[in-house]
Amino acid sequence: MDRMEQLLNQWLWKEHYWLPSGRSWQDVGDDAIEGARRPLPRDLLLSLPLALGFIAVRFVFERAVALPLSRALGVFDRMRVRVPPHPKLEAFYLQKKKHFSQTPWFWDHRECWRGHPRQPMTEAQYWYYLLELSFYWSLLFCVSVDVKRKDFKEQIVHHIATIFLIGFSYCGNYIRVGTIVMLVHDSSDFLLESAKMFNYAGWRKTCDSLFVLFAVVFLVTRLIIFPCRVVYSTLVESLDFFDPFPGYYLCNTVLLVLQALHIFWAYLILRMVYKFVFLGKVERDERSDEESEVEEEEEEEGAGVEEESYWESRRGPLKSNPVSLANNCVLNNLTNQRRNINSRLPKAR
Template sequence: MASAIVSWVWRERFWFPDNVTWADLESGVDYPQAGHLLYALPLALVLFILRLLFERLVAKPCANILHIQTGERRRAQPNPLLEKVFKSKTSPDHSHLEQLATELKWEVRRVQRWFRLRRDQNRPTTETKFCESMWRFTFYGGIFVYTVYYMWDSPWMWNTRHCWTNYPFQPMIQGQYIHYFAEFAFYWSLMFSQFIDIKRKDFLIMFIHHFATLLLITFSYGNNMLRAGALVMCVHDASDIFLEAAKLANYAKYQRLCDILFVLFTLVFFITRLIIFPFWVIHSVLIESWEIVGPYQAWWLLNSLLLVLQVLHIYWFYLITRIAVKSIFKGRVSKDDRSDIESSSEDEEINSNCNKKSV
């Protein structure tokens, strides 16, 4: 049964154009092998541990230097009945509150206050958010610089038609291998940590985004679309750097710097994800590859996933525009429309990780 499933998933007619087989890519030339991606799973665990060490040994000392407080909050007094209700419903309606107040012989306002304090206990502190953003900023900045460095002399960075020259028989260079495995491991680590990180309103959307990213990395690596895949990841990383930098400035209460970085983020996001990505990268994968290679089964799936990402980009840019409009009228970047769940502050910090990217 297992062998039949494996054979179905890795059938050649799905992954490659006609007359290309797996054996053709095992000829001694350094071509990508789909099985190599399994090595990224333990690397994802290493990245997750590295993140914990980075936040503890680097990010927290930086937060202390910038006088970012841990923000200790008042804790709700222990109450088994209210705690049981809280696990199923964090914000009961008024009738439910009255019922609980009657059972406990409390005033309704006291029950309301208990739920407010209990929700606040689950909200991450500014220090926690600062550490998370600093880790992401460090990764995005480092991988973007590395990607531009190794691709700078590559003809396919400047002329996307080279992405399909002699495809799929394009030997893999070391820079592509390192880039792909770093991104693949990072997104697997995000999939792990998403369930313990700051929980946001768009949890499901980000889960879909991470899942689509991992699928795209897997497919593009498995059928040797490394050139186009590297371009996609590079385009996405560019704006994430400015987003995380803006959040860091906001948490440190450098509001003017935050506003400047947010404007830069908005411009870079628009240029990279709404212009370069659809009209340069997707155009290459959709049109140029059709002209040079021709469509095949995996080709349709890859283009579908890229179009899904583009839809998400449009949605995120809508949210970013709302924030930008508010900042114009209020004089500063205000509440993020993707802010933390149960946030009670009307002037919440920027907590969006609009990122993302994917291959």
């Protein structure tokens, strides 16, 4: 065990890879600030059982709660719980709302690098990291058993890049900028899932409204805030506080991979916006609502029917009734298929 620990410290946890020049792991683990957590790599092991817990909760909830409840009550029922007033919490909020002593780095991203890596981590950040990492582990574990979507490969790359970034930022105590990256991504995802739920429930207007809101939030956060604020801070502003090191290049490379995925998904979302504007409604989720193989087969079949109907229309005058024309096209298609099958059968002697 001692020999293995020496090899890990020599190759994997070498300070030159993870930390800026002149910094050491003692700076990350320094307990000079009392009552503050320090990120330790072994903390991330807790994310694996938590990921299995997410999968178990999802499995039990979908089969034991969601389906029976939706069948019994209907998807159109809504329950709004009004939070009772709490005088102590209200007084605490009024007292502390103007004092953002723990989060100046949320607004001024240069504060993400000031004093790094000797930066404390709050209890909320600790659990936010563990739950976020566990959630993406559960998505990666379940992606092979879920329905294969059109963006299957992109989702795999996204999950792996996200898991790496969360783990790397935690081990190197890049907690502040890592929290901002996760918040930017989480700000729009729940809107898309909500729009899907209302779409399945038949609430078309609510679905369309949520989709428009999701598209706006996604495009603003992923194409403006993320590259212009977050990636700019990690690429440029961080160099005012330390010189480039291997971890700097690796972290920014993965962030740029995420940005490339954002551009790909933004293209699909803009296609949906085009359909929403010119067709009047969102037909489906361009990103992942249908299986790619099924969609390709339907496109091929649709192209064959269109070609057949075109040549049939050239042989004679078009009928005014489109239903009759469609039926004729289908019948002709079936007749040609039967002829082709009969021609392939060997003649009986």
